[in-house]
Amino acid sequence: MTEVLLHVENLHVSVADTPIIQGISLEIKRGEIHAIMGRNGSGKSTLANVIMGHPAYEVTSGTIHYKGQNIDDMEVFERARAGMFLSFQYPASIPGVQVGTFLRKSVASVREEAPSPREFRQELNEAMKQLDMDRSFLSRYVNDGFSGGEKKRLEILQMLLLQPDLALLDETDSGLDIDALRIVADGINAVAKETGCLIITHYQRLLDLVKPNVVHVLIDGKIVESGGPELAIKLEKEGYDWADALV
Amino acid sequence: MTSYLDAIVPSRSEHLWRYTPWSRVHPGNVDTVPEVDSAIVNSEDLKLNTVAFESLSTTDIARIFLNEIMHETIVVSCDDGEGHVHIHAGGHAVATHLHLSCSTASNIVIHLHGEPDWFGLALTGDINANARLSVGIINELSSDSVMVRVDDWNVHRDASFELATLSMGGHRNKSDIRSTLLGTNASLKQFIAVHGHGTRHDDHHIEIHHQQPHTNSHLLLNAVCDDRSHSIGTGSLTIDDIAQHTDAGQVFRNLLLSPSSRAEAIPELEVLANEVAASHGAASAPINQEQLHYLMSRGLSKDEATSMIVEGFLVDSFTDLDSDHVREAMQTRLTVHLECQLIG
Numbered sequence: 061m062t063e064v065l066l067h068v069e070n071l072h073v074s075v076a077d078t079p080i081i082q083g084i085s086l087e088i089k090r091g092e093i094h095a096i097m098g099r100n101g102s103g104k105s106t107l108a109n110v111i112m113g114h115p116a117y118e119v120t121s122g123t124i125h126y127k128g129q130n131i132d133d134m135e136v137f138e139r140a141r142a143g144m145f146l147s148f149q150y151p152a153s154i155p156g157v158q159v160g161t162f163l164r165k166s167v168a169s170v171r172e173e174a175p176s177p178r179e180f181r182q183e184l185n186e187a188m189k190q191l192d193m194d195r196s197f198l199s200r201y202v203n204d205g206f207s208g209g210e211k212k213r214l215e216i217l218q219m220l221l222l223q224p225d226l227a228l229l230d231e232t233d234s235g236l237d238i239d240a241l242r243i244v245a246d247g248i249n250a251v252a253k254e255t256g257c258l259i260i261t262h263y264q265r266l267l268d269l270v271k272p273n274v275v276h277v278l279i280d281g282k283i284v285e286s287g288g289p290e291l292a293i294k295l296e297k298e299g300y301d302w303a304d305a306l307v
Numbered sequence: 308m309t310s311y312l313d314a315i316v317p318s319r320s321e322h323l324w325r326y327t328p329w330s331r332v333h334p335g336n337v338d339t340v341p342e343v344d345s346a347i348v349n350s351e352d353l354k355l356n357t358v359a360f361e362s363l364s365t366t367d368i369a370r371i372f373l374n375e376i377m378h379e380t381i382v383v384s385c386d387d388g389e390g391h392v393h394i395h396a397g398g399h400a401v402a403t404h405l406h407l408s409c410s411t412a413s414n415i416v417i418h419l420h421g422e423p424d425w426f427g428l429a430l431t432g433d434i435n436a437n438a439r440l441s442v443g444i445i446n447e448l449s450s451d452s453v454m455v456r457v458d459d460w461n462v463h464r465d466a467s468f469e470l471a472t473l474s475m476g477g478h479r480n481k482s483d484i485r486s487t488l489l490g491t492n493a494s495l496k497q498f499i500a501v502h503g504h505g506t507r508h509d510d511h512h513i514e515i516h517h518q519q520p521h522t523n524s525h526l527l528l529n530a531v532c533d534d535r536s537h538s539i540g541t542g543s544l545t546i547d548d549i550a551q552h553t554d555a556g557q558v559f560r561n562l563l564l565s566p567s568s569r570a571e572a573i574p575e576l577e578v579l580a581n582e583v584a585a586s587h588g589a590a591s592a593p594i595n596q597e598q599l600h601y602l603m604s605r606g607l608s609k610d611e612a613t614s615m616i617v618e619g620f621l622v623d624s625f626t627d628l629d630s631d632h633v634r635e636a637m638q639t640r641l642t643v644h645l646e647c648q649l650i651g
Contacts, residue, residue, distance in 0.1 A: 112604055115596075140606040152601035156619030156626070162605075165615070169606030201619070201626075218605065 062089040064128070065226045065256035066111070071122035073103075073110050073281075080106045082281040083122070088226065088256040095259045095267055097292060098278030099300055104260045105149055107278075108228040111258075112146040113139050126226065141170055145224035147215040149231045149260075153203035159214065160184075160198035163221060170222050187220040190250065192243050208235025216247040226256045233266040245269035264296040277303050309365055311340055311375045317368055323483065326539040326571060327510040329368050332455050332481045334400040334425035343376040343427065346403040352390025353415065356382045360404060363429055369457050369483060373402060373427050380404045385413035385440065389632050392417045394428070396448070402427035409433070409440040414632040417442065419476065422449035426477075428456040434466040436490060441469040441630035443637050447644070448476035450505065456482040464490025464519075471498040471625055473637050474509055475644050485514040488522040488550075495524040500624035500641065503536025503568060504648065510539040513557075517550040520580075526557040529624040531617050532568035542574035544585065551582040561591035562620050564613070618645050 066088040073081035081103045088094050098104050110117040111124055113136035124131055131139060154162070163184065168174035175183065188195065191213050203211050212232055219227055229248065233241055248257065248270050259270065267275070267289060275291040276283045277300070284306035285291065295303075316337055317324045330337050348355060361380045363370040383392060385407050392415060394403055401423045407415065409432070419428070426448060434440045448454060454477045462468045474480060486495050501509050515524045530538035540559045559572030572589035594616055602612035621641055628634040 114600055135603070135609075136600060137603040137606055137608050137612075140604055146604055148601065148604075152595070152597045154598055154602070154616065154619050156621065156623030157615055162602075162615070165607065165611070166605035169608075169611070201623070222605070 062091060064089050065126065066258070067125040068111070069123045069125075071110070071124065072120045073106055074118050074120050075106065075116060079120070080281055081110070084281070084283055086276070086283070088258060090225070090256050091253055092274070093252055093257040093259060093270060093272045095261060095272040095275045095292060096278055097261060097275060097295055102278045103281040104278055105230050108146055108230045108258065108260055111228060112136060112144060137169070143225035145219055145222055145227045147212075147219060147227065147229045147232045149234070151203050151211050151215055153201070153206070155201050155204045157202050158199055159202055162202050163218065166218065167221050183221060187217055190220065191217055191247055193217060209237065209240045212236055212244060213240065216244050219251060220247055223251070224255060227251065227258070229257065229259045231260055231262065233261055233263060241266065242269060264292050267292045279303050279307050282307065308362065308374065309371055311372050312338070314368055314371050322541060322543070322575070323367065323512050326541075327479070327481045327508065332453055332479060333372070334453070340372070340375050341400055343400045343402045344398050345378055346394050346396040346401045346421070346426070348381050348392065348394050348403060348405070350383070350390055350392045353388050353392060354384035355392070356384065358382055361406060363404075363431065363457065364459060367483070369455050369481070370429075373404070373429050373455070373457060376427065377402050377404050377429065380406050383407045383415065385409050385415055386411045387413065389414045391415070391636070394419050396421035396423040396426045398423055400425040400427075404429040404431070407432035407440065407442065408435070409438045410435040412439040414441045414630040415443070416633055416636040417444045419444070419446045419448055423452050426452055426454045428454065430456070430458045432460045434460070434462045434468045436464045436466060438463075438466045441628065441633045443471040443473070443633040445473045445637065445640050446476045446480070447640070450476065450478055452477045454480045456480070456484070458482070458484040458486070460486040462486060462488045462490070462493040462495055465492045466490065467494040469496045469498075469628055469630060469633065471628055471633055471637055472511075473500050473641055474511075475502045475641070477509070478506070479508045481510045483512045483514075485516070486524070487516045487518060488524065489518055491519045491521045493519065493522045496627065497524070497526045498624050498628060499528040499540070500621040500637075501528070501530035501538050502621060502644070503530060503532040503538045505534050505536060507536040509537070512541045512543070514543040515545070515555065517546045517553045517555060520549060520551045520553065522550060523554040524556075525627075527624060527627070528559045528572070529562070529620055530560070530570055531562045531564065531621060532570050533564040535565070535567045537569045539571045540573070541571070542587065543577070544575065544587070545577045546580050546583055546585060548579040551580045553580060553583040553585070555583070555585045557587040559589040562617065563591055563593050564617070614645065618642065
C-alpha cells in the first residue's frame with residue numbers, strides 16, 4: 061500500500077485573529093502530485109506555510125499528520141529534518157551567507173549522515189548541471205540581488221539536494237521564462253516519483269510539464285472542488301466565477 | 308604643545324565623549340600620566356622602521372595623552388606591498404604608533420593580539436596622489452583589555468583609501484577614526500564590523516572631512532550586540548563649502564540579539580556645499596524572522612540559523628572591499644572567531 065505522507069483533516073488557520081483557512085481536508089501519498097489553484101488571497105500560501113510550521117500562523121482547529129504523526133508540536137527545523145520541504149514564493153535573502161556554505165550546512169542538517177565533501181561536491185555539480193546553473197552562483201549571497209528566476213532555481217536546487225519526502229512548491233513557476241520553466245519542471249519531475257508534491261500555482265503552463273494526479277480549487281480558504289488535470293484546463297478557460305457557486 | 312596635565316578633561320556633553328567618558332578609558336587615574344611600554348610589532352612580509360615618535364595632531368584629550376606616553380613611531384613601508392603586521396601587546400599599559408605612507412598600491416592587514424590591561428593605538432597615514440591603499444585592522448585583544456585607538460588619515464588627490472575594522476576583542480574600546488580628503492577625486496571607503504558579546508563596550512567615532520571638490524566617501528558600520536554588550540557608532544561628516552560634487556554616505560546598522568544589549572547609531576552631517584550628494588541612515592533591529600524561518604525550514608536549529616544570520620551580517624560589512632587580500636583576511640578571522648564562540 062502506498063504510504064500516506066500528508067493527512068490534513070478539517071484544518072482551520074488564522075493569522076492575527078483573521079480566519080484564512082476554513083476547513084481543509086487533504087491527503088497526499090508518496091508519488092502523488094497535487095496541485096492547488098485559487099485566486100490571490102484564497103489561502104494557498106497560508107496552507108503551505110502552516111504545513112511547514114510558520115510561527116505566524118495559528119492552527120485554530122483540525123490536524124496535520126505527516127507520515128502518520130501529528131506534527132502540531134514540531135518546530136520548523138524538525139519538520140525539515142523529517143523530510144518536509146517548502147519552496148518559498150518569496151525566499152528570504154541572507155546577505156553575507158554564500159550559497160555554497162548555506163547548501164552544505166542545510167544538507168548536513170537534514171541528512172542523518174552528512175555526505176563527505178567530495179560526495180557533496182559531486183551531487184552539487186550534478187544538480188546544478190541539471191538546472192543549468194553556473195558555479196558562480198555558489199559564491200553569491202543567498203538570494204541577495206537575485207532575479208525572480210534565479211531565486212526559483214535556487215529553491216529547486218535545494219529540493220534536489222535535500223531529497224525531501226514531501227515537497228510543497230509555492231508558486232515556483234512565477235517569474236520564470238519558458239526555458240527556465242521547463243528546466244524547473246524537469247527538476248520537479250526528477251524527484252516527484254519518490255516524493256509527495258503539493259504544487260501551488262496560478263497557471264496551467266506548469267501543469268503541462270508536471271502532470272498532477274489531483275487538482276484542487278481553493279476559494280475563501282476551502283477546497284470547493286477536486287478533480288483530475290482537466291480541472292486546471294477548465295480554470296484556465298473559464299476562471300473562478302463558476303467555483304464561487306460551490307462555496 | 309598642550310601638556311596632558313594642563314588639558315581639560317572633556318565633559319560628557321561633547322559628542323565625542325558622550326557615551327564613553329575619558330575617565331573610563333584612561334589607564335588609571337585621569338590626573339596621572341603612567342609609564343607605558345611599547346608593544347611588540349613585527350611583520351614577515353613588510354619592512355618596518357622604528358623612528359623617534361612623531362607627534363599626533365593635538366586636538367583632543369586622547370591624542371594629547373598619547374603624545375606624552377609614546378616613545379617611538381613604527382613606519383610601515385607599504386609601497387607595492389601586501390602583507391600582515393602583528394602588534395602584540397602585553398602587561399599593564401602598552402602603546403604603539405604605526406605610520407603608513409603609500410605612494411603606489413598596497414594591501415595591509417594589522418592584527419592586534421595580547422592581554423594588556425590597557426592598550427593605546429595610534430594609526431596615521433598618507434595616501435599620496437594617485438596611490439591606492441587598503442588597510443584592515445583586526446582587534447583580537449583579550450576580553451579584559453581596554454583600548455583607546457586614534458586614527459588620522461590624509462587622502463590626497465586621485466588617491467583611494469579603504470579602511471576596514473573588525474572589532475571582536477577587548478572589554479572596553481574607544482576608537483576615534485578621522486580621515487581627511489585633501490585632494491580632488493580622493494576616495495574613501497570605510498567598513499566596520501563589531502561583534503558585541505558578554506559586557507563588551509565598543510565605541511566608534513568616525514570623522515570624515517571633505518575639503519576638496521569631486522571627493523567621495525562611504526561608511527558602513529555593522530554591529531551585532533548580544534548578551535549585555537553595548538555598541539556605539541557616531542559619525543561626523545563634514546563637507547566644506549568648496550567641496551562641490553562630493554558624494555558621501557554613512558550607514559549604521561545594529562543587530563540586537565538580546566533584550567539587555569544596547570546600540571546607539573548617530574550619524575551627523577555638516578554640509579556647507581550645495582552641489583553634493585550626502586546621505587545617512589541608521590537602523591537597529593532584532594533578527595529578521597523571515598530569514599530565521601527560511602533557514603530553519605532548511606533544517607537548521609534556531610541557534611544554528613541565528614549564528615548563520617549573525618555571521619552573514621558581519622561578513623557583509625566587508626563585501627564592498629576592493630582588496631581581495633584584506634577582505635579574505637577579515638572574513639576568515641571573523642568566521643574562525645564565531646566558530647570558536649559557538650563551540651564555547
